[in-house]
Amino acid sequence: MDLLTNLDIGFQAALSLHNLTFCFIGVLVGTAIGMLPGLGPLATIAMLLPLTYALEPVSGLIMIAGIYYGAQYGGSTTAILVNLPGESSSVVSCLDGHQMARKGRAGAALAIAALGSFFAGTVATLLIAAFSPVLAEVAFLFGPVEYFAMMVLGLTAATLLAHGSFIKGVAMVLTGLILGLVGADVNSGTYRFTFGSFSLTEGIEFVAVAMGLFAFTDIVSNIRSNQSREVTSPSLRNLMMSAKEFRQAVFPVIRGTAIGSLLGLLPGGGAMISSFASYAVEKRVSKHPEEFGQGAIAGLAGPEAANNAGAQTSFIPMLTLGIPSNGVMALMIGALMVHNIAPGPFVMVSNPEIFWGLIASMWIGNAMLVVLNLPLIPLWVRLIQVNYWVLFPIILVVCCVGLFSINNNVVPIYFAAGFTVLGCLFWRMRAEAAPLLLGFILGPLMEEHFRRSLLLSRGDLSIFWHSPLSVAMLSIAAAMCLVILLPQIRKGRKVAFEEEA
């Protein structure tokens, strides 16, 4: 069979001691930078790229790929332990993962994240090996119209992210949308809400918003209400996943893998959107949606699997067509070009050891990550046992270094400080920050694609119901609105009546 011969070529390349070493270095560096907020895989790979010029092309690519998916693992560790989303795709892991940690299930949460990611990585790698050429075409099904419909669906689902008041959820999404408007408008290049400051022309830095609203706000609220600290001391039993937890995680992981594998194919932020989508799906299908946000296992397992699967399948357009779907893939193409290998559909034929070697290394790298992360869980869990007066200054310093490293200037640190104040205000008002972040990320994308669609159709709105994909997604969004709104209105009334009584 072709696939087996090809995988054989791949594993022969990937299992050489040389390449195993670089795979290990890649996943190790990836895990580390995933934990460090601010320093993302894109910046790290850009910095390390010149090092790979001296290596064999396949070793260089294996290392870069390792950094990329290793960062997805590392990002969830800090999200779970200290409510600090290192990457935009781990925002969702904060919601239920951190709640689990607070209830003394940090070990289980980390194990679920690691094993779920490993499962997703394995399935996605098999998909790449077997169906790459077919799947690559999916990336081209999505144009401005379809992207707009997807963003509408995403934002509708965002209101599901919030537990508690529906009105507050909507208000937070809208606040996020407004904050996302800051910066240069894509169509005309006009600056909006920059107040003449050049540091705002590219918009407000995502990492600063996420740190301020999540990690720093968490620190402040913990200091304020010290007595509410619920972290139980980790015994050996607490580190392990119980059989019940395992069962609860199985189906969300499978669903998350499917969602992530599909959305990861889309250019631009597929992995990130897939974790949001998976969370929304899990909350919908769950028999106990009220547990979400309180440490629901499905709310952690699904998105973790989804973002890892998405990170893997985003390689497909790059590998099969030589077309980068995000910045990291563009860097990998750059690395190939330095070695005089022209990226494109012919790499598979002309350099099979590179193509299949990289695919085989992904599976090996994922296995390495589990081996690397599982034994470290007791260590990580002990980290949150450290006294606040030691832990918090360390988190603050690491975060500030991370913020500074984004652009080598201090502006993001001030922004993080400002968003901490805002975050504390939200915390006092019992308003959830996650929908704000989603509005902040998706809002500008939605506007961009909406206006681009209308430019294409010359202002004719009917363009949105000429595409079947768009119609399907918009209808789901509308149905979702009804499903959410009806009981919410009823419940809202009931609460109001109870208060009167």
Next chain:
Amino acid sequence: MKGLHRALALATTLITISAASIAAAAAQDYPTGPIKLIIPYAPGGGTDAAAAVFSDKLGQILGQPIIKENHPGSNAVIGTALLAEAAPDGQTLMVVTGAIANNPYLYANLPFDTEELVPVSILTTYPYVLAVRSDLPFNNMQELIDYAKANPGVLTAGTPGRGAGAQLVLRLLNERAGIDIRDIPFKGAGESLNAVAGGFVDVVFSGYETVRPFVESGKMKFFAQSGTVPLGEEQIPPIADTLPGFEYQNWLALIAPPGTPENITDKLNEGLTAIFSEQEVKDRLASQNIQGIASTAEEAKAYLSREMSTSRSIIGTLGLQPE
């Protein structure tokens, strides 16, 4: 871990910068520390790839590492602003595209004066390739123009956003050919190429190397480019064959902060000339259909001011106003 590494590198740079400004006539010893190379675009773009061709070799010749830093945003304005603030000691340099010549006429209130920047060398020039969806019913420039005239306003073009060379060359084509291919701005060249491959827009102007994979996979075809002579192995004919006098070249330049002394730019130029005359470098650029130039500083200055006046007249005829 890497953050620390980078912070240390930065600290070293800062220390050497201040040391250099104290010892004013230190040009003989230049460079005194690692050189920071600003790339005003996102990592992984064409400028990164082009900079990789010479930066490591130049570092070896000068005996100090060259550290690349990507500062993307606003059509290279953000990176250029950083360069303009840097000390004029050659320790901070920037690689930039022809966009720098367009920006003064597109952006009001730039935080720097483009004329004051010190161009070290024009590194490369290359034309834009016009790529179209492979299922469109035309196969040469004349057919495209006829189609566009018969169906006014139907064709759309993906461009990388306001002020990019690929947007100006499209506007220039529209004006010279008397057609109306509508401009649909995207975020960067990558997105605009994907949109053509997916069939959502019809044509795109981009560098040869970015278009080639799409053509090989059968999603696009190219039959024209904005240079003056046939391009590469495929001998892609110039648009000028159909529209006499049509030319639009993109270029890459190495730029230093305002007030950088001549002996520093001379030293850089010496190294660049040596690198660009190496056969390996020539071959690598040729495979991407890029022409290596490595001009002197005076030539670069003359080239930049010529390009600025060309940009001004193009932008003027297109009726774009600085915002």
